[in-house]
Amino acid sequence: MSPSYVLRRLGTLILVLFGVSILTFAIIPLVPGSPARVKLGISATPENVATLEKKLGLDRPLTTQYFAWISGIVTRFDFGKSFINDKSITSEVARRLPATLQLAFVALLIGLMIALPAGIIAALRPGGKRDVTAMIFSQIGVSIPDFWMGILLIVFFAEYLQVLPSSGFVSVSEGFIPWLRHIILPALTSGLISGAIMTRFVRSAMLEVLNQDYVRTARAKGLSERIVINKHALRNAAIAIATIVGLQMATLLSSVVVVEIIFAWPGLGSLALNSTLQRDYPMLQASVLLFAAAFAVVNLLTDLSYVLLDPSVEYA
């Protein structure tokens, strides 16, 4: 991987983040009616609205507003204040970010624990019973709405069996078991679905590799199937699988938004929806910006990881 390639990709990332910030900033000017009126309610007098607009800096030109906003974020990590309760957005976001990250990570782990064995086993005998079962499971998982899956899990585990809590978040510092009990259902919701999606990709990545000449050669040499799979096939399928994991992380972030809302999980996704419903636009801007930034960074890391995993991929 040449340094110039990494630099170019980093340059593109900064450009994308810059564009993302402009689009996110545009939420407030694009919303019909003045944000000050939204904050004060319909009964506010025009004078009150004008005073608040001045106080919030909304009477300044858009470019000035944008640079004030973005420089606050870049230099002091300051996202401004909430429209609803005047609280600092940065501290609200900082409070919620770990919850989202934990959920996404555990969900990805569950997804991989399903997809890797299922995809590999399915690929070993295409068309066989195990393959067909894995593919049926995968098709159902791909088509099931995540919010429905969440509801079904709540009904079964929290209401019918009453073994797990139906919503809420407990920090790890309050104990591992309570944390696990709370995270398991939301993480399963996202994890089962992403596991289903990834199973298909792991299977085709393995199939492609298993059809290669070097695998045939390894088998012809009389190597055991285990060595053929572990040493020859898996290692070469790793690049495709890494891509899938990266892309899946991005999809997971999207699914997490939905799952957080269903399970009243205090993360950035539920923050985004609540802000939309309450018309707390600065709060929405912050959560959207952070999600998009995470998304873009994950995509870049995925691209760069190709090269580390597969030396034959050369980027100029």
Added chain:
Amino acid sequence: MAVAVLQKRESRVSEFVRKALRHQLLMLGFFIIVLLAVVAVFGRQLAPYDPNGMDFGARFAPPGLKHLFGTDEFGRDVFSRILYGAAVSFKVAFIAVAISASVGVFLGAMAGFYGRVLDEIIMRLMDILFAFPAVLMAITVMAILGRGVTNAMIAIAIVYIPIFARVARGAVLSVRGREYVTAARALGQGNTTIIFKHILPNSLGPIIVQTSLSLAFAILAEAALSFFGLGTQPPDPSWGRMLSEGRSFLRQAWWMGVFPGLAIMVSVMGFNFFGDGLRDLLDPRMKKIQ
């Protein structure tokens, strides 16, 4: 010569149909889509009850002969509401995908055909749009436009524009250098003619596959937005809304949460099967792998 070309095209179409008929997944998907289309168009005639008609004497009636999928907290017939909801899901999904496919394919084709600066500008713009997680993007657009079905369509359409642009660009790039394009240019045909008459028709395969898969996602997205109270507004039935309404009553009336969810799942499956099947037929490399 014209006759020979026509015959060749006809034999290619009939070969495609023959292969499609033998592809079980594709045919299953096709069957589900046709069934849903019939329900979406004739749902009003097929529904045994008025979807918004309340019958307080029959609140929370379990599934049975009188009410096939039971009734909800207002005594409304869940089956009739699902039949009506199909029309909403279909309308939103088709219009949203039509908008995103037209805009996305146009932008992608321009980027792929002209390359250089235009390619950079369009594709970086698409990267920016693509940097937003799908659901969050839709929620944000709804925050700006306001709630409602029309705005949900626009939100979903915007989310899928970059995907179509990428697919179309890739497809155009792969045929741009072919002999027939060079020949068309040598004959003095303009860029617009070359793009619309020669390049796009030959890049349709991946775009058609993407359309089918996007329809599946659009149905899911509409359901999610309505579930969150941003899409279809009450009392109109929509699968997502029905799920969100049924959520509070699942202990006493499981059918309120199960049947709308199944309806969403089966429709999404239909479009996914159809899209996957088409990909098998249109992309021989994938077929070999699978």
